[in-house]
Amino acid sequence: MDGHFTGYASLFGVPDLGRDTVAPGAFAASLARRGAGGVRMLWQHDPAEPIGSWLSLKEDGRGLRVAGRLNLAVQRAREIDALMREGALGGLSIGFRVVRAAPERGGRRLLAVDLWEVSLVTFPLQPDARVIRAAAPRPFVPPRLRLAAALAARA
Numbered sequence: 001m002d003g004h005f006t007g008y009a010s011l012f013g014v015p016d017l018g019r020d021t022v023a024p025g026a027f028a029a030s031l032a033r034r035g036a037g038g039v040r041m042l043w044q045h046d047p048a049e050p051i052g053s054w055l056s057l058k059e060d061g062r063g064l065r066v067a068g069r070l071n072l073a074v075q076r077a078r079e080i081d082a083l084m085r086e087g088a089l090g091g092l093s094i095g096f097r098v099v100r101a102a103p104e105r106g107g108r109r110l111l112a113v114d115l116w117e118v119s120l121v122t123f124p125l126q127p128d129a130r131v132i133r134a135a136a137p138r139p140f141v142p143p144r145l146r147l148a149a150a151l152a153a154r155a
Contacts, residue, residue, distance in 0.1 A: 003070035019107025091124035
């Protein structure tokens with residue numbers, strides 16, 4: 001278990017359940033200003049529940065692609081890691097402030113947002129904002145076999 005995972009926290013051009021549609025480029029200024037280290041990884045948008053850190057946040061042709069690492073020294077993060085690896089949890093959701101938006105088909109088109117956090121959630125507002133890949137559990141290798149393999153590699 002290493003806690004690494006990737007996914008999409010937001011998809012461009014796809015309305016969420018609140019009828020917001022994120023436009024390509026909406027995150028660009030915020031990501032340039034904050035970087036991955038300036039965006040928090042939370043559990044269920046709860047500021048009292050940080051669970052890891054973002055290694056990479058970038059826009060691509062599909063949306064906001066994220067790569068993160070759960071801090072496995074945190075009990076909640078270990079639980080989330082186990083649930084993600086078995087496919088029981090995998091929603092992602094963004095926490096942001098709207099900088100610029102335009103009305104659109106009963107909702108709004110988000111043209112620029114200030115991204116504060118990306119959370120792992122049970123039910124994402126954008127149903128396809130999901131973890132794509134969680135690191136598979138590593139097989140258990142007894143310490144004496146790891147030592148033997150390390151010594152053999154040196155020889």
